[in-house]
Amino acid sequence: MQPKRLVIVGGGTAGWMAANLFAARWASAGVHITLVESPDVPTVGVGEGSTPTLKRFFQAIGVQESDWMPAANATYKVNIRFKDWAPDAGAVDYSHPFISQPDTFTQRDFLINARTRRMGLDTHTTPADFLLNGVLAKHGKGPITPDNFPFRIEYGYHFDAGLLAQHLRRTAIDRGVNHLTAHIDTVGQSDDGAITRLHTRDGQSIDGDFFIDCSGFKAMLMRETLGVAHKSFNANLFNDAAVVAATEALHPLPPETLSTALSAGWAWRIPLTNRTGNGYVYSSDFISREQAEQEFRQHLGLSEQQECRHLRMQVGQLEKHWHKNCLALGLSQGFIEPLEATALHLVQICTELFMDLFEKAGFSSQHAQEYNQRVSDRFERVRDYIVAHYKLNNRNDSDYWRACRAMTDLSPSLQGILDCWYKAGDLETEIQRQGIENHFGAVSWNCLLAGYGVFPKLAPTQPGTGDLYQEKRIAQFLEGCALNFSDHAHNLQLLHKK
Numbered sequence: 001m002q003p004k005r006l007v008i009v010g011g012g013t014a015g016w017m018a019a020n021l022f023a024a025r026w027a028s029a030g031v032h033i034t035l036v037e038s039p040d041v042p043t044v045g046v047g048e049g050s051t052p053t054l055k056r057f058f059q060a061i062g063v064q065e066s067d068w069m070p071a072a073n074a075t076y077k078v079n080i081r082f083k084d085w086a087p088d089a090g091a092v093d094y095s096h097p098f099i100s101q102p103d104t105f106t107q108r109d110f111l112i113n114a115r116t117r118r119m120g121l122d123t124h125t126t127p128a129d130f131l132l133n134g135v136l137a138k139h140g141k142g143p144i145t146p147d148n149f150p151f152r153i154e155y156g157y158h159f160d161a162g163l164l165a166q167h168l169r170r171t172a173i174d175r176g177v178n179h180l181t182a183h184i185d186t187v188g189q190s191d192d193g194a195i196t197r198l199h200t201r202d203g204q205s206i207d208g209d210f211f212i213d214c215s216g217f218k219a220m221l222m223r224e225t226l227g228v229a230h231k232s233f234n235a236n237l238f239n240d241a242a243v244v245a246a247t248e249a250l251h252p253l254p255p256e257t258l259s260t261a262l263s264a265g266w267a268w269r270i271p272l273t274n275r276t277g278n279g280y281v282y283s284s285d286f287i288s289r290e291q292a293e294q295e296f297r298q299h300l301g302l303s304e305q306q307e308c309r310h311l312r313m314q315v316g317q318l319e320k321h322w323h324k325n326c327l328a329l330g331l332s333q334g335f336i337e338p339l340e341a342t343a344l345h346l347v348q349i350c351t352e353l354f355m356d357l358f359e360k361a362g363f364s365s366q367h368a369q370e371y372n373q374r375v376s377d378r379f380e381r382v383r384d385y386i387v388a389h390y391k392l393n394n395r396n397d398s399d400y401w402r403a404c405r406a407m408t409d410l411s412p413s414l415q416g417i418l419d420c421w422y423k424a425g426d427l428e429t430e431i432q433r434q435g436i437e438n439h440f441g442a443v444s445w446n447c448l449l450a451g452y453g454v455f456p457k458l459a460p461t462q463p464g465t466g467d468l469y470q471e472k473r474i475a476q477f478l479e480g481c482a483l484n485f486s487d488h489a490h491n492l493q494l495l496h497k498k
Contacts, residue, residue, distance in 0.1 A: 002363040003209030004032055007198065009184065009221055010214035011037035013048075013161050014330025014347045016168035018212055020061045021351050023175045034178040036198060036206060041216070047246070047270035047277015048161040049077055049257045049341040052098050052154040057348050063171060066495045071167045073272040074159035076144070076491055079128070079137035079256035080340065082451065085266075088394040089453025094126070095256070096340075096447045097133035100143075101151040102481055106130045107443050109468035111428060114450045116466055118424040120459030124469035127447040135478045137256045142491030149484050156341065158257065158270045158277075180206070187225045194324045195221060211326045217314045219332040228323050230334075232316040235409040236387045238283035238400070239265050239337050242311045243293050247276045247300060255488045259339065260299070261393070263287065264400040267299055268338065273492065281313075281337055286400040313337065317379045322368040327354055334379055339389060342382050350375055381439035384414040385448070391418075392452045421449050 006022060008015050019035050027033065058068065068074070083093040099107065110130035113123040128134025133155070136143060143155035173179050182200040190196050198206040213221035222228045234240065250271045258269040265282030280296040287295070293308050302308070317334030321327065328334075330347050353374060357367035390404035410418075413434055420430040428442035469475070 002029070002031070004030060005208045006031060006033045006210050006212065007206060007208035008033070008035040008212040008214055009198065010041075010216060010330075010332070011035060011165060011169065012041075012214060012216070012330065013165045013168070013344060014332075015212075015214035016165050016172055017057065017344070017347055018214065018329055018351050019172040019177045020168055020175070021057075021348075021355065023172055023177055024061045025355055027176050032178070033172075033176070034180060034206065034208070035172070036180045036182055036184065036200075038183050039181050040183060047158060047268075047272055047275075048164075048344070049080075049158050049268075049270055049338075050156040051341055051345045052156050053345045053348050054157055055155065057344075061171070068164065068167050069157070069159070069492075069495050070273075072159040072164040073274045074157050074164075075253055075271055075273060076142050076255050076488060077156040077158050077257060078133035078143050080259060081137070081256050082259050082261075082389075084261040084395075085259075085389065086392070086394045086452040088396075091126075091451070091453060094447070094451025095128035095134050095137065096444065096451070097128055097131040097137065098154045098156060099441075099443055100132055100154045102132045102153075102478075103130075103443070106132075106472075106474050106478065109472055109474060110450075111442060111446055113468050114446045115424060115426065117450070117455050118421065120456060121466050122458050122462050123467040125450040125455075127451050129469065129478075130474060131443075131447075132478055132481055135482050136485055137254070139482060140252055140254060140488055141482060141485040142255055142488040143485070144491045144494065146484060155255075158272055160272060160277075180204075182206075184220065187221065189225070192324075193226065195225065195326055209325065213326055213328040213332040214330050216331045217335070219318070219328060221326050222318055222320075222323060222328040222332055226323050226326060228328075229319045230314065230316055231319055232314075233336070233383055234315060236390070236407045237315045237337060237383065238285060238390075238404065239281045240313050240315060241284045241289070241292070242279050242281045242313065243289075243296050243308050244277070244279040244311065245296070245300065245302060245306060245308045247278055247302075249273065249275050253488055253492070257341065261395060261401075262295055262299060263398045264292065264295075266339070267296065281339075283400060286398070286403070317376065320368075320372050321350065321375045322354065322365070322371045325365065333375075336379065336382050336386055339386050340382070346378065346382070349378070378439065380411060381413065381436050384411055384417075385440045385444070387414060388418070388448060392449070392454055394452075417445060421445075421454065 022033050079095050079097045081095045114125050117123045117125050143153045184198050185201050186199040188197040195211045253271045260267045264287035267280045270277040282292045321333045361367050395401035431437050431442050
């Protein structure tokens with residue numbers, strides 16, 4: 001039978017995203033949704049980025065950008081720029097632009113150029129020069145198109161996660177989600193171990209048919225109550241801590257996230273309208289908390305009076321994401337460090353997959369095993385892409401980067417991709433063979449590998465032809481496309497006029 005009572009434990013962005021998605025699909029079907037949020041959990045508020053999936057989330061719940069972006073001090077994001085990750089490759093930085101519809105005209109040429117470069121041909125392989133969002137980022141332009149532009153542009157966002165959660169909370173409550181502020185003391189279970197109710201510190205009892213754990217790294221329901229084990233990724237993802245600080249807003253506001261490699265990790269820069277979010281993600285095995293803060297302060301030029309906050313991270317995933325009548329989402333289910341801004345992407349696609357399979361089985365747990373396998377595979381493939389950033393670095397300034405390069409714990413999937421690349425194989429065919437094109441596709445892998453300059457020496461003799469970037473005049477094509485776009489600041493001003 002269809003459950004009438006869904007209970008979400010924990011607010012934050014993950015909890016309120018799930019509440020809104022559930023309400024959009026099931027509220028009219030008589031499903032009662034309750035979210036229980038502890039008053040004792042502080043908001044980190046360091047600035048966060050997203051992938052283009054978040055745009056689809058707001059479309060699914062019927063919320064306009066002009067409604068939520070000003071409320072969350074949000075900006076547009078078309079690109080991630082990586083600085084000083086591979087200094088010996090001859091490039092100070094490289095970019096991973098979001099792939100948009102106009103790129104269908106140029107991305108094949110990028111893939112061909114990257115492959116022929118692996119064969120020794122002197123071709124142009126800078127990723128951002130082949131993809132429209134890379135050109136927009138270079139010129140400081142936003143992604144909003146005029147009405148007569150016939151192609152779809154993909155983009156993500158930068159935002160204050162705490163303010164976004166507040167906006168999602170208001171939206172969900174307006175749409176019938178019951179919001180309770182309470183501290184959960186104990187969890188009631190039936191004889192078979194299923195969760196039946198929550199007991200709060202102030203004496204309330206909250207009954208439910210299905211429970212969603214969004215309680216953060218604590219994973220109150222899945223780990224503490226149901227005993228689901230956590231699988232660590234620390235064998236090849238070493239970072240387990242961060243130090244964060246806010247600085248003044250940038251002028252002009254860049255439409256991209258910046259990731260800068262430091263001695264024992266990397267620092268993010270996320271531009272919001274009112275301030276800049278900064279953080280240094282590092283490994284405590286290679287640098288102390290005090291040393292990391294000092295390096296972070298030097299990187300940003302912070303005074304000793306500037307407040308810095310420290311965070312701990314649990315990088316990995318649960319062995320089961322759906323167990324009995326409980327689902328874990330967000331930090332409760334797992335976390336892969338924020339290098340490619342995949343956290344909310346995973347929340348969204350995991351919630352959507354759960355809703356599809358839950359409905360398909362008549363609101364039963366019949367497809368829990370399928371769900372767990374698919375979500376676990378998703379986490380592992382994202383993990384592979386992040387691991388490759390570290391494995392392929394060519395820095396020699398610290399033990400940390402040398403240890404990253406020396407790591408041997410690579411999945412068969414990642415080994416297959418790297419083997420194909422080094423042997424000048426067709427990476428697109430290899431990704432299709434593995435069935436992983438719905439994770440990170442061939443263009444994304446080429447952005448990473450070509451951006452790092454993972455190429456052999458050039459052949460001693462060159463034919464003088466075969467560089468499709470030059471022969472097909474791709475620079476002129478994309479620069480012409482970019483003329484249809486206005487600067488990023490103008491895009492943001494339009495939000496306040498709607």
